[in-house]
Structure formats: C-alpha cells, structure tokens
Amino acid sequence: MSISKIHAISFLFGTGRCFNKNRILNFGWISRSMSTTMRAVLIRSTGDESVLNVETIPVPEISSNQVLVEIHAAGLNPVDTYIREKKFGYDPKLPVVLGGEAAGKIVKLGKEAEKKYKVNDHVICSLHAPNYGGYAEYVACDVTDLIPLTHNLSFSQGAAVYVPYFTAYKALIARCKIQPKELVMVHGASGGVGVAAVQIAKANGAVVAVSAGSEAGLKLLNDLGADVIVDHREDGHLQKALAKAGRPGFDVIFENRADLNLGSDLAALGVGGRIAIVGSRGPVEVDPRNFIRTEGSVLGVNFFKITKEEFVEFSSALVAGMEKGWLKPVVGKEYSMEEIQKAHSDLIKAHGAYGKMVLKIR
Amino acid sequence: MSISKIHAISFLFGTGRCFNKNRILNFGWISRSMSTTMRAVLIRSTGDESVLNVETIPVPEISSNQVLVEIHAAGLNPVDTYIREKKFGYDPKLPVVLGGEAAGKIVKLGKEAEKKYKVNDHVICSLHAPNYGGYAEYVACDVTDLIPLTHNLSFSQGAAVYVPYFTAYKALIARCKIQPKELVMVHGASGGVGVAAVQIAKANGAVVAVSAGSEAGLKLLNDLGADVIVDHREDGHLQKALAKAGRPGFDVIFENRADLNLGSDLAALGVGGRIAIVGSRGPVEVDPRNFIRTEGSVLGVNFFKITKEEFVEFSSALVAGMEKGWLKPVVGKEYSMEEIQKAHSDLIKAHGAYGKMVLKIR
Numbered sequence: 001m002s003i004s005k006i007h008a009i010s011f012l013f014g015t016g017r018c019f020n021k022n023r024i025l026n027f028g029w030i031s032r033s034m035s036t037t038m039r040a041v042l043i044r045s046t047g048d049e050s051v052l053n054v055e056t057i058p059v060p061e062i063s064s065n066q067v068l069v070e071i072h073a074a075g076l077n078p079v080d081t082y083i084r085e086k087k088f089g090y091d092p093k094l095p096v097v098l099g100g101e102a103a104g105k106i107v108k109l110g111k112e113a114e115k116k117y118k119v120n121d122h123v124i125c126s127l128h129a130p131n132y133g134g135y136a137e138y139v140a141c142d143v144t145d146l147i148p149l150t151h152n153l154s155f156s157q158g159a160a161v162y163v164p165y166f167t168a169y170k171a172l173i174a175r176c177k178i179q180p181k182e183l184v185m186v187h188g189a190s191g192g193v194g195v196a197a198v199q200i201a202k203a204n205g206a207v208v209a210v211s212a213g214s215e216a217g218l219k220l221l222n223d224l225g226a227d228v229i230v231d232h233r234e235d236g237h238l239q240k241a242l243a244k245a246g247r248p249g250f251d252v253i254f255e256n257r258a259d260l261n262l263g264s265d266l267a268a269l270g271v272g273g274r275i276a277i278v279g280s281r282g283p284v285e286v287d288p289r290n291f292i293r294t295e296g297s298v299l300g301v302n303f304f305k306i307t308k309e310e311f312v313e314f315s316s317a318l319v320a321g322m323e324k325g326w327l328k329p330v331v332g333k334e335y336s337m338e339e340i341q342k343a344h345s346d347l348i349k350a351h352g353a354y355g356k357m358v359l360k361i362r
Numbered sequence: 363m364s365i366s367k368i369h370a371i372s373f374l375f376g377t378g379r380c381f382n383k384n385r386i387l388n389f390g391w392i393s394r395s396m397s398t399t400m401r402a403v404l405i406r407s408t409g410d411e412s413v414l415n416v417e418t419i420p421v422p423e424i425s426s427n428q429v430l431v432e433i434h435a436a437g438l439n440p441v442d443t444y445i446r447e448k449k450f451g452y453d454p455k456l457p458v459v460l461g462g463e464a465a466g467k468i469v470k471l472g473k474e475a476e477k478k479y480k481v482n483d484h485v486i487c488s489l490h491a492p493n494y495g496g497y498a499e500y501v502a503c504d505v506t507d508l509i510p511l512t513h514n515l516s517f518s519q520g521a522a523v524y525v526p527y528f529t530a531y532k533a534l535i536a537r538c539k540i541q542p543k544e545l546v547m548v549h550g551a552s553g554g555v556g557v558a559a560v561q562i563a564k565a566n567g568a569v570v571a572v573s574a575g576s577e578a579g580l581k582l583l584n585d586l587g588a589d590v591i592v593d594h595r596e597d598g599h600l601q602k603a604l605a606k607a608g609r610p611g612f613d614v615i616f617e618n619r620a621d622l623n624l625g626s627d628l629a630a631l632g633v634g635g636r637i638a639i640v641g642s643r644g645p646v647e648v649d650p651r652n653f654i655r656t657e658g659s660v661l662g663v664n665f666f667k668i669t670k671e672e673f674v675e676f677s678s679a680l681v682a683g684m685e686k687g688w689l690k691p692v693v694g695k696e697y698s699m700e701e702i703q704k705a706h707s708d709l710i711k712a713h714g715a716y717g718k719m720v721l722k723i724r
Contacts, residue, residue, distance in 0.1 A: 280650035280653075288639050292639060298659065
C-alpha cells in the first residue's frame with residue numbers, strides 16, 4: 001500500500017469527528033518518535049466561538065519543495081475570527097485548521113527543500129487560504145513561504161512576526177513610503193500590529209506618535225521609545241499629539257479602525273499626508289475637502305494581496321531587523337489550544353491591547 | 363510727477379467707488395491708443411452675487427519680467443464663487459478683481475519679458491492669489507505664468523484651458539498615473555473640467571466612461587468620442603457603465619462632487635483603483651473596507667498646489683495637445699461683464715453642464 005493511499009484512508013476530515021489518539025503508526029520516512037496524527041483546532045462549520053474544537057487529525061504530508069514544521073506557537077489575528085464567521089467575504093473551505101502564521105522547528109524536508117534548509121532550523125511559516133493550518137502541532141509549508149527565525153527570538157515572538165510586521169511594512173513602506181523625520185501616528189499602538197508599526201517607523205527614521213488605552217499599553221510604548229505618547233481615552237488626543245510634536249499635521253497615519261477614526265484622521269493630516277487603512281469594522285463619515293486641503297491620500301492595505309516579489313522584499317528587510325535587533329515582537333497573552341474559544345472572544349472584545357496574542361502549542 | 367505717483371493717486375481702490383471713464387491719459391510708455399484705465403469686475407467686500415460690480419480702475423503697471431495682456435475672454439470657475447463668499451478657507455485681499463485665468467494678446471512687455479514674447483502674441487494667463495485679475499480688460503502677468511495659445515484656438519477656448527486642463531492633468535496624470543487601456547470614469551463629464559479630463563484620458567490611451575445629466579451633454583460626450591456613456595439621472599449608472607465596459611471595476615475615477623459620489627465610487631472601484639478628488643461641497647459616508655478590498659487609493663487634488671516645476675511640465679504637455687489637436691476646449695455659455703452676477707449664480711446652480719463658462723471681455 002502506498003504512503004499516499006494510507007493517508008487517503010486515515011485522513012478522515014469529511015467523515016469522522018475524532019481520530020484515535022493511540023493509533024500511532026511509525027513509518028521509515030518519519031522520525032520514529034513522531035506520531036502520524038496530531039492535535040489541531042479544527043472548524044467544521046462557520047459560526048461563533050463554539051465551532052472551534054481541538055481534534056486529532058493526521059500530520060500533513062509534504063511535497064518535494066515543502067518542509068514539515070513542528071509548531072511551537074501560532075499567531076492569533078482578528079482575521080481568524082472573520083474567517084470563522086464567514087464575514088467580510090471570507091469563505092473558508094471546510095473543515096479547516098485556522099491560523100495564518102506559526103513558528104517552530106523543521107522536522108522533515110522534501111528533496112528540493114533540502115537545498116535551502118535543514119532539520120532543526122527555526123522558521124516562521126506564512127500560511128494561506130484555503131488550507132491555513134497554524135492552530136496545530138505540525139504544518140506543511142512551502143519553502144518559498146518560510147521566513148528564517150533567528151535564535152535571538154523565541155518561538156512565541158516568531159509567531160508574532162508574519163501577519164503584524166508584513167502588514168505594517170506594507171502599509172508604512174510599500175504604500176505610504178515613509179521618510180526620515182516624518183511624523184507618523186500609530187493608533188492603538190500597544191497591540192501586535194501597532195508594536196510592529198512603531199518599530200518599523202522608528203527603524204526608518206520617522207518621528208513616531210502613538211496612542212494606547214491602558215496604563216500597561218502606555219508604559220510599553222514608552223519602553224519602545226515612541227516619541228510622542230497620548231491616551232486615546234482622552235478627547236482630542238490627535239490634536240494633543242500634534243501639539244506635543246510641534247507639527248501642524250501628521251505625515252502618515254496607520255489606521256486599523258478606520259470606522260472609528262478616519263474622519264478625525266483626515267482633519268489632522270498635514271500637507272501631502274497619507275493614511276494607510278489596514279482595518280475597519282463599519283462605515284464612517286468623512287469630509288472630502290480635507291483631501292483637497294492637504295492633497296492627502298488614503299491608501300487601502302490588504303495583507304492578502306502581498307505578492308511573491310513583495311514577500312521576498314519584506315522578508316529580507318524584516319530578517320535584517322531581527323538580526324540588527326530592532327525587530328522584537330512583544331508577546332501578550334498566550335493561550336493553550338484548549339483555550340481557543342476564549343482567545344477568539346478576546347481577539348475582538350478585549351480592550352487595552354498589550355502585545356501580540358499567541359496560541360502556545362508546545 | 364513720476365508714473366508710479368500718478369498711479370498711486372489714480373488707483374483709488376480703497377476710497378472711491380468709480381473712476382472717471384473719460385479721464386484718459388496717454389504716456390509715451392503705453393501705446394497712444396491705450397487708455398490708462400479699464401473696466402473690471404471688482405469686489406470690495408465678500409458676500410453674495412451682489413458684491414460683483416463693474417468699475418473703472420487703472421490699467422495695471424508691469425515690471426521687467428511681466429507682460430500686459432489685453433484680455434479677450436476669462437474663465438469662470440466654481441472656485442471664484444468660493445473666494446467671493448470667503449468659503450472653504452478662501453480669504454481674498456479686498457478690493458480684488460477675481461478671475462484666475464484669461465486669454466488675450468500681449469500689448470506691452472517688460473525688458474526681461476521681451477526675450478521670450480513679443481507684442482500681439484496670443485497667450486493664456488495663469489493668475490494667482492491675492493491679485494487674480496482675470497475679470498478685466500487688461501492684466502499684468504509674469505512671463506513664467508504665461509502659456510502660449512496656439513492660433514488654432516479662439517480666445518474663449520484659451521480662457522477654458524488653464525484651470526480645467528491643469529486640474530484634470532494633475533488629477534489623472536500626476537496623481538492617478540493613468541495607464542493605457544485602463545478604465546477611467548469621469549463624472550459630470552460635459553462641463554469644462556469634465557471635457558478636459560475626457561480629452562486627457564483619451565490622449566493617454568485610456569478607455570473612457572462618462573456620465574452627463576442632459577441630452578445636450580450626452581450628445582457632446584458622444585461627439586468627443588467617449589467609449590461608454592451613461593446618464594447620471596438614472597439609478598445605478600456606475601454599475602451600468604461597468605456592464606457596458608465589461609469590466610469588474612473602474613481603474614480611475616475623476617470626482618468633482620465627492621460629497622455626492624465617494625461612497626458609491628469606492629464600491630465600484632477595481633483592484634488597484636484610484637479616485638482623484640477634485641471637488642466636494644460637504645461630508646459623505648464611506649465604507650473603508652472598500653479600500654482594503656481593492657487596495658484602492660483616494661487622492662486629493664488641489665489646483666492651488668501646482669508647483670512651478672509642475673506648471674512647466676503640464677504646460678508643455680498641454681501646448682503639445684493644442685498643436686496635435688486633441689486639446690480642444692468646449693466653450694459653453696458666454697457672459698458679458700455686466701452679466702457677471704447671473705454668471706456666478708449659474709456657476710453653482712446650473713444643471714446639465716455643457717462646456718466651460720466664459721466671461722467675454724471683447
């Protein structure tokens with residue numbers, strides 16, 4: 001019986017709910033200590049948090065240009081909840097293991113993959129629709145979707161790189177083309193993507209203004225070296241930030257809640273300013289005369305539209321950042337697989353963000 | 363008595379209401395047939411149309427790098443009404459002759475100006491705050507603010523070049539960087555700036571979709587060779603235009619009434635699309651998720667922020683357009699100086715735009 005046939009039989013996604021945890025088969029092609037099954041958070045239907053359940057499913061197979069990664073930590077992102085809810089156009093192919101990013105060790109390599117990586121290399125996996133796969137003990141990942149994880153960073157930090165830093169890099173560098181000395185405003189900067197935006201803006205010589213909504217968040221931003229810090233629970237915090245910076249308007253604004261802020265962002269924009277929209281949860285009223293006044297730009301940023309060329313470009317800049325030490329993800333709350341329903345609830349409802357939320361696998 | 367002293371005495375802007383039309387003085391430095399006074403539409407206070415009045419005032423003096431232009435026609439633009447009303451931040455220095463553009467013949471040159479122009483040259487004058495000066499029989503214009511008017515175009519057509527074509531060029535070429543075969547939507551395309559946008563987009567190889575709101579306007583757009591024509595009095599006209607063009611979304615939208623259209627523009631934008639905002643008269647609700655969906659951009663365009671370098675670039679492209687024949691302004695209703703109050707009322711209230719409104723001086 002060929003290996004692929006064995007897998008075809010044992011991969012019971014569509015028919016059974018549970019796999020037998022004790023049914024461990026060892027093949028020569030897999031390390032003797034490695035199970036052919038693994039624990040994973042699976043969704044079999046879209047809906048509220050209750051559709052997220054830990055199940056035992058087969059360890060994925062790899063092809064010649066893939067590696068098998070033993071996941072230690074996976075990133076938790078708001079988009080995971082949108083996919084789970086089939087919201088904003090996301091329509092997952094069910095059943096599916098969610099999770100667009102994970103960090104771990106390579107345990108197995110396809111023939112082609114051996115040219116670039118070896119067993120035990122620490123890596124970050126960028127994982128895509130329709131398979132995703134980060135909320136699991138193992139994942140198969142294309143070599144071209146790997147990012148080396150330097151040994152300075154923990155696996156949990158590694159799980160906080162791909163979605164936040166690539167999003168912030170795309171927004172600030174590729175879309176807004178930030179320049180040294182420009183005044184960059186990062187809203188809600190104490191969360192995962194906010195920390196990434198602050199570090200990227202600082203590394204590129206910008207003057208960085210930030211807001212947070214908790215004492216812990218404000219302290220974190222101070223530790224990160226933000227130049228101007230305001231509390232977004234206070235009225236007029238954008239104007240306060242401008243007054244502190246001594247500037248007439250922001251050059252760049254990083255916006256992940258456009259539904260709350262876009263109108264006031266536009267009013268606080270300086271001449272030639274750019275606003276990157278990374279997230280929004282509803283409509284908002286704006287005064288288009290502010291576009292004319294400043295010759296401002298509002299630029300959409302879609303993480304899922306990062307091209308292969310951009311992936312290569314962003315990866316090299318960010319791996320260099322890990323090596324130089326300016327790229328240092330802040331890990332916030334960590335959840336076990338069994339806590340995934342609570343984690344998804346916190347992703348949307350938690351206030352006073354502090355660092356990146358991570359699913360701790362090992 | 364020196365010439366400048368005579369002018370200081372006769373230039374009674376702040377004190378008297380009328381000049382004596384018959385008090386014609388001839389100086390050696392001015393052609394014997396030329397009066398030292400002229401008729402002009404002056405405003406002495408900001409307010410409604412009634413502040414616009416024809417008065418007799420001195421012909422302006424010129425400096426070494428200026429020319430004196432005998433104006434034949436001046437362009438009428440919505441912005442003139444905003445300046446008159448002191449609206450949207452425009453605060454004119456009173457009294458002032460409005461009019462940001464005019465076409466006519468050079469009748470006198472300063473010493474430096476003689477190096478580039480000669481008497482009787484046909485030119486377009488770009489006229490700036492705080493002096494403007496287009497609603498008058500003569501204007502002093504810096505050589506660097508002149509655009510040659512080729513003899514293929516009438517003076518009225520010349521008066522329809524600067525504001526409309528520079529605005530459309532800045533929006534479509536400098537800001538949106540339109541590409542051949544891209545689908546460009548021009549709203550209300552039968553007006554002065556709309557015609558300019560259609561001709562520039564066509565000359566740059568775009569597929570041009572347009573809307574108009576009158577039979578005459580729709581016919582004009584057909585004559586101009588627009589590729590897709592829809593009636594903006596009909597519901598869902600943007601979707602109709604997309605269906606006719608067989609495209610999923612617009613690549614570029616030229617928007618001079620963002621307060622009416624920005625929300626629906628964003629919904630009809632294609633991936634990588636750009637919307638240039640040239641005008642707006644109030645706030646509007648938008649769904650920022652459309653920015654993310656398309657990675658779209660909304661770009662403010664401010665005619666008054668055209669730099670000296672851009673002026674040179676845009677001028678050469680547009681003078682080439684006159685010579686090649688694709689730049690052909692459509693003149694709509696013409697008004698005499700005495701009809702200026704009616705003209706200003708029509709600028710804002712008239713529906714079913716047809717070509718550029720012009721103040722006919724001679």
